[in-house]
Amino acid sequence: MLKLSRLTDYAAVVMAQIARHPQASHAAADLAETVQLPHPTVSKTLKMLVKAGLLTSQRGAQGGYRLARPASQITAADIISAIEGPVAMTECSQAQGECELAATCGVADNWQRVSLAIRTLLESVTLAHLAASAPIKLPVQLPIQSISLSAVSA
Amino acid sequence: MLKLSRLTDYAAVVMAQIARHPQASHAAADLAETVQLPHPTVSKTLKMLVKAGLLTSQRGAQGGYRLARPASQITAADIISAIEGPVAMTECSQAQGECELAATCGVADNWQRVSLAIRTLLESVTLAHLAASAPIKLPVQLPIQSISLSAVSA
DNA sequence: TAATTGGGTACCATTTTAGTCCTGTATAAA
DNA sequence: TTTATACAGGACTAAAATGGTACCCAATTA
Numbered sequence: 001m002l003k004l005s006r007l008t009d010y011a012a013v014v015m016a017q018i019a020r021h022p023q024a025s026h027a028a029a030d031l032a033e034t035v036q037l038p039h040p041t042v043s044k045t046l047k048m049l050v051k052a053g054l055l056t057s058q059r060g061a062q063g064g065y066r067l068a069r070p071a072s073q074i075t076a077a078d079i080i081s082a083i084e085g086p087v088a089m090t091e092c093s094q095a096q097g098e099c100e101l102a103a104t105c106g107v108a109d110n111w112q113r114v115s116l117a118i119r120t121l122l123e124s125v126t127l128a129h130l131a132a133s134a135p136i137k138l139p140v141q142l143p144i145q146s147i148s149l150s151a152v153s154a
Numbered sequence: 155m156l157k158l159s160r161l162t163d164y165a166a167v168v169m170a171q172i173a174r175h176p177q178a179s180h181a182a183a184d185l186a187e188t189v190q191l192p193h194p195t196v197s198k199t200l201k202m203l204v205k206a207g208l209l210t211s212q213r214g215a216q217g218g219y220r221l222a223r224p225a226s227q228i229t230a231a232d233i234i235s236a237i238e239g240p241v242a243m244t245e246c247s248q249a250q251g252e253c254e255l256a257a258t259c260g261v262a263d264n265w266q267r268v269s270l271a272i273r274t275l276l277e278s279v280t281l282a283h284l285a286a287s288a289p290i291k292l293p294v295q296l297p298i299q300s301i302s303l304s305a306v307s308a
Numbered sequence: 309t310a311a312t313t314g315g316g317t318a319c320c321a322t323t324t325t326a327g328t329c330c331t332g333t334a335t336a337a338a
Numbered sequence: 339t340t341t342a343t344a345c346a347g348g349a350c351t352a353a354a355a356t357g358g359t360a361c362c363c364a365a366t367t368a
Contacts, residue, residue: 001238002158002272006357009244016261027313036258040359047315060366061312076268084155090163104190107170110284114230118156118272130264159325181344194328201346214335215343 008083010037011045015054015079016131019071025064045083052082071131077122087122089115162237164191165199169208169233170285173225179218199237206236225285231276241276243269 004012013035018026032042046065049055054074055065067074077087092099092108102108158166167189172180182200186193200219203209208228209219221228231241246253246262256262 002156002234002241002243003245004156004243005355012261012265013255013259020260029313034258036255038358041357043314044358050314057314058366059312059314059364061368063313063366065314080156087156089156089158091157101167101190104188105167106174106287107166107284109287110279110289111166113289114276114279117275121271121275122156122268125264125268130261133260133263161326183344192327195326197345198327204345211345212335213333213343213345215337215341217335217344219345 002089004080005084007041007045007048008080010035010042011049011079011083012076012130013037014042014045015049015067015074015127018055018065018067019074019127019131022067022071025058025062025066027064030064049079049082052078054078054082067127071128072126074127075123076125076127076130077119079127080122087115087119089118156243158234159238161195161199161202162234164189164196165203165233165237166230166284167191168196168199169203169221169228169281172209172219172221173228173281173285176221176225179212179216179220181218184218203233203236206232208232208236221281225282226280228281229277230279230281230284231273233281234276241269241273243272 014031017031017034028043028046029039031046032039035042046055046057050057050065054068056068057063057065080087090108090111092102092105092112099105099108168185171185171188182197183193185200186196189196200209200211204211204219208222210222211217211219234241244262244265246256246259246266253259253262
């Protein structure tokens with residue numbers, strides 16, 4: 001399935017919600033309510049996002065969460081790696097040269113290129129895109145081109 | 155991590171191995187040996203690939219597995235979905251309109267576009283590419299462009 | 309100082325994944 | 339026709355990841 005974990009999904013939804021009201025401080029309970037998800041789980045997700053530096057938090061009354069930087073500067077890749085760790089399709093593609101099967105594998109190189117292309121794609125999609133209801137515009141296009149270019153040998 | 159399951163990884167490696175000797179019949183045991191993976195597991199993977207129509211099998215002595223069609227007509231997306239089911243980043247993106255949270259989600263649309271872009275990318279990478287040690291050439295480029303074009307609203 | 313709100317951690321239940329095994333069946337060669 | 343080979347299918351188990359919960363602590367503000 002090549003699927004995101006459910007928590008990552010939540011993270012995206014919550015981030016989008018915050019992005020739509022950037023100047024407000026969002027309490028975990030409020031967000032959970034708005035998004036119709038269990039509070040403790042949302043809370044857990046928020047903590048991970050803070051730790052990853054995508055959100056800032058403020059304790060105490062009137063506290064809550066805000067974006068650490070503008071939505072246009074937070075990417076889908078950021079959100080995914082905040083929850084799931086680095087975006088990589090295979091074990092190989094995160095840590096180079098640590099696969100004992102590399103010798104018999106014979107697929108690693110191009111698989112890593114594919115992985116890189118996906119990562120680049122995800123880096124080109126911002127939270128601003130996700131939060132907007134309008135279709136994603138051009139950014140999807142450029143980075144992939146540059147990848148395929150750099151990957152061309154001949 | 156947005157990671158492939160290990161079995162999918164195996165599948166790619168095994169498929170590539172078969173693709174490199176397309177005219178031979180490959181017994182599961184031989185493949186397992188070549189690829190340095192446990193036989194029963196490789197065997198299981200092969201069965202899934204047959205069921206998905208990517209390989210054909212021949213029983214009996216001198217039997218084994220062959221590609222069901224040329225490596226250039228088998229895509230990374232084929233292999234992935236043979237093992238993991240349809241390529242989709244979220245539950246949403248496989249079955250439209252079955253997400254009860256769609257109303258409060260507000261991310262579904264663009265998330266699905268991203269998912270589609272990834273699927274298209276994976277469909278543009280063939281087994282022939284994976285099996286070759288040479289870097290992937292142009293095909294990565296076109297489909298993504300066409301996506302971003304169709305996704306452009308303005 | 310009391311109420312609010314996030315921080316951290318530990319824990320548990322469930323599901324998924326990976327791997328194994330066994331029995332059956334088709335095929336080819338002797 | 340027999341025998342060895344090799345896939346088919348399914349059941350089963352062990353291990354790991356995932357998702358969700360609970361609890362207590364720390365910071366902030368009114």
